[in-house]
Amino acid sequence: MAKRKTSPTLRRIQGRLIVAMIQAPLVLPYDTRMRAVGWLMSSVAAPLAGYRKRIRENLSHAVPDLPKAEVERLCRAVPANTGRMLVEISSGQEFIDRIAATPMTGPGVADLDTAKAEKRPIIVVSGHFGNFDAARCALALRGHEIGALYRPVDDPYLDRAFHDALTAIAAPVFPRGRKGLGQMLRFLRKGNALAILPDQHVNRGAPLTFFGKTALTSLSAADMALKYNALLVPVYGIRDGAGFDIIAESPIPHSDAETMMQAVNDSLEARIRENMDQWLWIHRRWKPERQRKASAARISP
CATH class of the missing domain: 3.40.50 (Rossmann fold)
Known part of the structure; x- marks a missing residue:
């Protein structure tokens, strides 16, 4: 099945929502904004964007023996770390x-x-x-x-x-x-x-x-x-x-x-x-399907 592409309009909306999610909490005290954006990324943005599914896929590929409870913890903790990182670099002098x-x-x-x-x-x-x-x-x-x-x-x-x-x-x-x-x-x-x-x-x-x-x-x-x-x-x-x-x-x-x-x-x-x-397990680091196709193409007549 072909992968559906995100429309330019939807990408623009997503971009503005991400910026708003990062910049709006800047009015809060530093430590409070970290917790707030971490929670938003983990509990709201990650499920909507499909990040938890991608994290599970990457963990299954790279560390298949990881206990299920730890996988579920990472599905929440990884986006939270990403949210904190984004608001930290947006906090400037603080x-x-x-x-x-x-x-x-x-x-x-x-x-x-x-x-x-x-x-x-x-x-x-x-x-x-x-x-x-x-x-x-x-x-x-x-x-x-x-x-x-x-x-x-x-x-x-x-x-x-x-x-x-x-x-x-x-x-x-x-x-x-x-x-x-x-x-x-x-x-x-x-x-x-x-x-x-x-x-x-x-x-x-x-x-x-x-x-x-x-x-x-x-x-x-x-x-x-x-x-x-x-x-x-x-x-x-x-x-x-x-x-x-x-x-x-x-x-x-x-x-x-x-x-x-x-x-x-x-x-x-x-x-x-x-x-x-603390690592971005959301990123598609390995892409094994693409690598298998490339290998098959190299050895085919």
Whole structure:
């Protein structure tokens, strides 16, 4: 059966509802708005958008032995984390002030600071996990000039709100595409830092593994690290109650792009397994049906 496409009118309505759901609670005290938007995403938006079904499908594929009770908990907790993340990055200076009081820890902190002092390019990798913009904000507060690569949203209204929120935390941000790529590379070559989230399905990606399953993965972060002698460092903003643990892991050694990006996948997987409710299980990371069709096409006469 062909997949039904969402009409442009419905997408516009959905975009405005999402923006309203995020911006309206900004009148509430900080902690109250986090709880309110988390509840709205978990109890209202997720069931309507079909997110719970998608979470179940991803968990069934990646961690099929997970107890049913834990699956149901994650169906509620994952959208709640997403809602909190969205309202956090929309909270501007209040969010920045919270991160300013949070120390960055981990073995990679000294490497990051040394690279900054030497004007060596830095590529920070993470995932749609916890709130990565907490880590990006922390790096900016430590004096790093850190840009971010992001995927523009189809709806211009929602995209503008998303872009403005990201820019308020740290600038610049570069949209995926030829123009954004050129700007991003010029920025990186000057010895700045670049934040990339490579935990999304890429049609022409390398067939690496993630949770023991084939996951097509972009090699661009490792390719750039090798080409420009950039430090490649996994950094995470892991939710801890009302705050965060911001952790910089040891840099990934330069070798070849596939080996380096497999190390990125392994690093993120280990962090997710410790905090299953903080990763975006809503995203279609694996797409096994598409991979099976592609394999069949390659071996057919």
